[in-house]
Amino acid sequence: MTRPKPDLPLVFTCILLLVFGLAMVFSASAPTAVHWGKGIFYVLKNQGVYALIGLAGGFAAWKVGIRSDLSRIAALFHWLAFGVTAMTLFFGVRTLGATRWLSFMGVSLQPSEFLKPTMVLWLASRCLVPHDKPLEIGRTLLLVVGPLALIIIGQSDLGTGLCVAAGGFIAGVMAGMPLWIIGGTLAAGVAGVLAVFLAGGYRATRIQEWLLIGHAHPGPPTQAEQSLMAIGHGGLGGEGFGMGTQKFGHLAIAHTDFIFAIVAEEVGFIGGLLLILAFLYLVLRAFQLAQRTEDPFARAAMVGLAGGITGQALLNIGVAVALVPVTGVPLPFISQGGSSLVGTCISMGLCLGLAARVERRRKPRAPFATEEPA
Amino acid sequence: MRTRRVSLRRRQAWLASAFGVYSLLLVGQFARHGLFQGVDHSRKAESLRVKAFALAPDRGDLVDRRGQVLAISLQRESISYAGKERRMAPGLMAARLAPALGRDEAELRVQLARPKWTWLKRRITKGEADAVRKLKLGHEGIGIRPEALRSYPRGRLAASLLGWVGQDNQGLSGLEHAQDRLIRGPRQFARVESDRWGNPLFSSREAANLPATARGRRIVLTLDARLQHHAEAALARAVHLQKAQGGTVIIMEPHTGEVLALASYPDFDPNHGREAAPDITRVKALTDVFEPGSIMKPFTLAAAMETGRLKATDHFSCPAKLHIGTATIGDHDPPAAIRTLSVPEILKVSSNVGTTQIGWRMPSSVHAAQLERFGFGRRTTPEWRGESAGLVPPQPWSRLTQATVSYGQGIAVTAMQLATAMCMVANGGLQVAPRFVDRVEDEGGHLIQQLPPTTGKRVLAPDVVTELRRMLEGVTEEGGTGVASRVPGYRVAGKTGTADKVGPDGRSYGGEVIASFLGFVPAEAPRVVILASLDRPTMAHFASQTSAPLFREVAIATLRALGIPPSRP
Secondary structure (H helix, E strand, O other): OOOOOOOHHHHHHHHHHHHHHHHHHHHHHHHHHHHOOOOOOHHHHHHHHHHHHHHHHHHHHHHHHHHOOHHHHHHHHHHHHHHHHHHHHHHOEEEOOEEEEEEEOOEEEOOHHHHHHHHHHHHHHHOOOOOOOHHHHHHHHHHHHHHHHHHHHHOOOHHHHHHHHHHHHHHHHHOOOOHHHHHHHHHHHHHHHHHHHHOOOHHHHHHHHHHHOOOOOOOOOOHHHHHHHHHHHHOOOOOOOOOOOOOOOOOOOOOOOOHHHHHHHHHHHHHHHHHHHHHHHHHHHHHHHHOOOOOHHHHHHHHHHHHHHHHHHHHHHHHHOOOOOOOOOOOOOOOOOHHHHHHHHHHHHHHHHHHHHHHHHHOOOOOOOOOOOO | OHHHHHHHHHHHHHHHHHHHHHHHHHHHHHHHHHHHOHHHHHHHHHHHHEEEEEOOOOOOEEEOOOOOEEEEEEEEEEEEEEHHHOOOOHHHHHHHHHHHHOOOHHHHHHHHHOOOEEEEEEEEOHHHHHHHHHOOOHHHOEEEEEEEEEEOOOOOOOHHHHOOEOOOOOEOOHHHHHOHHHHHOOOOEEEEEEOOOOOEOOOOHHHHOOOHHHOOOEEEEOOOHHHHHHHHHHHHHHHHHHOOOEEEEEEEOOOOOEEEEEEEEOOOOHHHHHHOOHHHHOOHHHHOEEOOHHHHHHHHHHHHHHOOOOOOOOEEEEOOEEEEOOEEEEOOOOOOOOEEEEHHHHHHOOOHHHHHHHHHOOOHHHHHHHHHHOOOOOOOOOOOOOOOOOEOOOOOOOHHHHHHHHOOOOOEEEHHHHHHHHHHHHOOOEOOOOEOEEEEEOOOOOEEEEOOOOOOOEOOOHHHHHHHHHHHHHHOOOOOOOHHHOOOOOOOEEEEEEEEEEOOOOOOEEEEEEEEEEEEEOOOOOOEEEEEEEEOOOOOOOOOOOHHHHHHHHHHHHHHHHOOOOOOO
């Protein structure tokens, strides 16, 4: 048996995004860190540690992806992630008005980040199971609706909920989910999002703010408007790495959800466009890899994992350029945030592991084939 | 299996097109805000980012009309201490700082132990500050910042007029106070890129560059340091000679109102203004009122002549005493019999009885209105806070009130009002206001601001002025009260005044006087108006013996310094 090789273009893209992310986190966080009375490397050091954990986690996930049949342990992972996320309801740390975090021994963890890959894997695995028994249908519904309700209602974290749902939805579509379910899910999703906004509260406010962008309004500029100012200030070529000015408190906590604005300010439209293309490459490469196998689980899982990350990135950038209202989703690989970075690395590790497993299974059968069938 | 495969391809296509369509929208929106509306967004960001920082330029230098420096701002550095930032033990820190600061170590330790923001020492020289800098205690809360030291190189010269400044370089008295805004200069702002919390970014280049107008400004005063010096010296001598309590000398240019000298005694050192009593530091010529006495008589005559109620050729029958109700007014040293005095003679011998009769020729409202035209009862300058307007008694006047006002009792005036009113006689009858500041220049001597001279309307007709001058000249001739003011070779016009000073009870007169001489020289073409006034002289009582010689001494020095040629005989 040959030694499994990772898909190098995908690995290269991920490493590039990770390194670029660390650089941008440093640039965007330094003024805020100084304002907090810490050194300029304060946020970077933290994020660097998580990057190492993320690399280790990604490597482990890659190994797991190769060695084990993920379709059989997907349910276990999903239950585990669901259970740990549910613990936030009882042992959670309350920050910024929401309880999304678990904390033990000084390390904080946002378990809902890990529901993103497990939802994909688990839904991909469902395509192997006949869905004619009421018990199976009930279990599927419970494990789809349960985590989403927990995140969106229990933690009032619509952004993460949307990302979990999007990854699972992509996996479901690829796994051959019947058309009526696809249509129903989309309709339910749209209705659900509308309902959440119409329910009022801060989300309704965010919609209003989004609609008011570009119009005169009382009060200081919103974060989204500050984001557009940064993007406008960057122009085509950017101000140069480290030379942004919006990160000096004007765009509050610039190293988190709005980091794309700082990217655009410092490396310009061109740099931002390259970043978007890098994220699109993730899902396109996953499509390519999926075509090499007949295994419906592997296809659905690979596309779901990579598509979930690309989808989250596009949603985040959509917020930064005011295409969509503020949802509070981090930019994968780039935004500061340990759980998000580790979760993203694990997702990509699993995706790469699945791809390598597919290659290894395929190669003995066609040892001389050098060209991929079209 | 076949259907599955077709379905998969189609589904891949759906997903890919969903990603594609969304990405196109995304890039479109990105381009819209980043490229097409980028300039607008960028401008908006700039308006939020760029803040105007108020600069604190040093106070402008004060120089006299010939460029002599009277007040200057010296570069010094002050040591501040933010107590909350200290981590070092206060004892250790005090031990290291005390020698550099030249302060007592124990006292310093107490100050350092408190978690408060304070100054440790202000306005030390650069060398002393460098010693503190070498200790590298910046992270312990020790700050070093430039702070100007206001210095008056001529010491006591013109001290009360110039004034002094407080710990934060704010003007506290004199011109430093009255013209504080002019001396500080217009508020200057530097446009600096700043963070959300107001700190400059990238140690902004703009902050370092003060606009040229903010540096080295010079405020050119109308004062002449030479005349000021002569006036102060003569005043000090006269005060000592007459054992007086104090005195004032004002020298003014009558046509422009420029104050060439304003001397006050006692004086103080503005470099240590805090140690001087407020009673001494204020500009008494502007703030303090007194009853002028006989100096007022020329203005009574002027009022009557200007309103057509008196001719210079009129004569008055003057008894030794005049009874008004229960009160009696009398002349100094009168003959026993009733005498007939002409108008010039009334002035020459300073007859209260004669002046009273002249005053009575006017309705009291006309009399008061004329006095107000000469500037009595009104402040002479708009900018001096604390200047007194004096008091012309409110209407209606009794006959006694009008009588006393006629010869300068029962009316309150400032020395500056008297000198200014005399300027109107000396300059041919035009209204004038005192000027202290001529212009503001930048460090290269270029004009920044010219303070407009006062252009007055006519208050006295030319023929009235001519008559009045002739009469005032008579005062200094043989037999007049002002003989002692005569300057050899020059014709002098003026009037003495020995005013009874209200006693400490504010009601009765206790025999103390303010002796003044107010005049101008040369009488035929006046160049300077001089007021010489002594507060409570004790060696002699009358102004003819006290203030007139002081006037003479000041006039001689002034005529010589200004190079004014003698009058033709």
